[in-house]
Amino acid sequence: MAFQTSPISHVVLVDEEHVGLSNQFFATTAANLAENPHAAILLVDGTNGNQCRLRAVFVRTIFEGPLFSRMSSQLGASSSQVGMTGIMRLRGVDIFRVESVTLTPAPSPTPVTPPQREPLLTATAEMTRRLIAPGSSLDHAIDELLAWMRTSLGCDRAVVFMADHESRILTTAASLGYERSGVGSEIAFGSGIFGGAAATGETVKISDLSRTRRYGEAVRKSTRDENLTRTxxxxMDPDSLSQIAVPMIVHGELQGVLGAESRQRLAFTNVHESALIIAAQHLAALVALSEAQAEAPKTDRQFERPAAEPALPVIEVRHFQFDDSIFIAGDYIIKGIAGRLLNHILRVHLETGRLGFTNRELRLEASLRLPEFKDNLETRLLLLRRRLADKASPIQLVPVGRGEFLLQLKGRPVVVSAEGPRS
Amino acid sequence: MHLDPDIADFIQGEVMIILGTCSRGKLPDIGRGVGCRVLAPGNTVEVLVSAWQWPETVANLRDTGEVAVTFVRVADYRAYQIKGRATLRDCTPQHYSLCNRYIAAATAALVDQGVPTAMTEMWLMPRDLVVAHFGIRSLSIKTPGADAGTLVGERR
Structure with missing residues (x-):
């Protein structure tokens, strides 16, 4: 016979076209499905008794992965409820493509109401799961979060800012949807909607900017050539009509701000706001965690420069001491502590040939004059790394594990130091 | 093959009855039974099915007769499956009274498990009954556990 009736299979929705059936103990199921992949599945609505019959075709059996794990623990829990702990161990999940769904005639038909589906909630749960997946980094988390804002929240323009309490400045770590990413750009706490959220620690939402000042001082100041202004x-989109800024706070401490803009009026609903708060809290916790876990790399790996390659082109690096700004091949990169960091890394490389660095050694380097209490080194390096990547600079910093990174060079850096802005 | 009296009692009790059938084109279907009786001397079974609720199952029984009936006790998941090749018979008054007795017993068993009668009425349907009459070709254990799938007996 090419069919098998099992009274206690669990059925889960895999996607719009597929269901998964728990395969606990029937070795014959595999043989039957190999002979005839067609199946009929009777589903019962536990709320009203409605029954429906699925016609489905066997696709494959999966033995691992997130769906398998979820079903396995679910089966374990429901088995222990009925006193069958250990008996109903999940062997595999049989995936079927559903070809038709037929409602079984009933004496008193109950209207079939589709189950309440909350796609945004599901997508948000998936996003937070990816944020904290094993091997995930803060860089990865920021990218995941922006991707979720685009696909699940429908944000055209979104920004992640990191906060520095010492200077009371927000720095752009990543953005999506803007002509220029603005990674590394800064907004003072209190300035504009994003700075406002940072200063107050409260979510700020503007639903119709047409009646207010469109954009703040920070934008106008920064529209000039960054090579001249070092800014x-x-x-920010001058045509946006809606803006939202959600502070990223953990243990009462601001870690950054999540921002979004739209050219639609009333673009951000309370649902958007709630979803962004969930996302912002997760990212805040990850930023704090990455700072807390930054110490003690596993090994003192030393990446040495390969044999000298004099043929490589020269990368001209200028370091201005008065503001620690760095220009690479004539392009303004960054200033302040991040500029000092990059200058130090390049100088150590030029002196020793070393390409591998640990966050720990930077933290202990007195000449960097890092703040003693809460140096935010992880965040500073993240911002520097992302700014270099954004500028497609011939000098890049590549993380190679927790608390370690590699200097990646497309040429031979030559660092020239100047004192004043005109040198 | 013949059923042990113990198993004959079991499948004629307050168990849920699930029929797997197959069309000529080898498309399987699934439906519920609403009563079962084992005919003397124990090698033939009759299962009652509502043609109103399960028309495809009844059509398959008519067209191919291939059937696998699973009997499962909701209280402890003890389960057996019987396979055979059925022919359809008309329902007699005795079958109707068997069906009524079965529905009363199965409903009580489900209510014991906390299932409301508003739901059991959706599943246990006495309308337009037909009788699937078949000789037992094989019997296997379907109770979850190490013995699941074990063949108890097969007609040679």
């Missing part, structure tokens, strides 16, 4: 343009 990176903040990613």
């Amino acid at each position: 990176i343009a903040v990613p």
Whole structure:
């Protein structure tokens, strides 16, 4: 016979076209499905008794992965409820493509109401799961979060800012949807909607900017050439009509701000706001965690420069001591503590040939004059790394594990130091 | 093959009855039974099915007769499956009274498990009954556990 009736299979929705059936103990199921992949599945609605019959075709059996794990623990829990702990161990999940769904006639038909589906909640749960997946980094988390804002929240323009309490400045770590990413650009606490959220620690939402000042001082100041002003343009859309800024706070401490803009009026609903708060809290916790876990790399790996390659082109690096700004091949990169960091890394490389660095050694380097209490080194390096990547600079910093990174060079850096802005 | 009296009692009790059938084109279907009786001397079974609720199952029984009936006790998941090749018979008054007795017993068993009668009425349907009459070709254990799938007996 090419069919098998099992009274206690669990059925889960895999996607719009597929269901998964728990395969606990029937070795014959595999043989039957190999002979005839067609199946009929009777589903019962536990709320009203409605029954429906699925016609489905066997696709494959999966033995691992997130769906398998979820079903396995679910089966374990329901088995222990009925006193069958250990008996109903999940062997595999049989995936079927559903070809038709037929409602079984009933004496008193109950209207079939589709189950309440909350796609945004599901997508948000998936996003937070990816944020904290094993091997995930803060860089990865920021990218995941922006991707979720685009696909699940429908944000055209979104920004992640990191907060520095010492200087009371927000720095752009990543953005999406803007002509220029603005990574590395800064907004003072209290300035504009994003700075406002940082200063107050409260979510700020503007639903119709047409009646207010469209964009703040920070934007206008930063629209000029960054090579002249040493100021990176903040990613802001002068035509946006709605803005939302959600502070990223953990243990009462601001870690950054999540921002979004739209050219639609009333673009951000309370649902958007709630979803962004969930996302912002997760990212805040990850930033705090990455700072807390930054110490003690596993090994003192030393990446040495390969044999000298004099043929490589020269990368001209200028370091201005008065503001620690760095220009690479004539392009303004960054200033302040991040500029000092990059200058130090390049000088150590030029002196020793070393390419591998640990966050720990930077933290202990007195000449960097890092703040003693809460140096935010992880965040500073993240911002520097992302700014270099954004500028497609011939000098890149590549993380190679927790608390370690590699200097990646497309040429031979030559660092020239100057004292004043005109040198 | 013949059923042990113990198993004959079991499948004629307050168990849920699930029929797997197959069309000529080898498309399987699934439906519920609403009563079962084992005919003397124990090698033939009759299962009652509502043609109103399960028309495809009844059509398959008519067209191919191939059937696998699973009997499962909701209280402890003890389960057996019987396979055979059925022919359809008309329902007699005795079958109707068997069906009524079965529905009363099965409903009580489900209510014991906390299932409301508003739901059991959706599953246990006495309308337009037909009788699937078949000789037992094989019997296997379907109770979850190490013996699940074990063949108890097969007609040679």
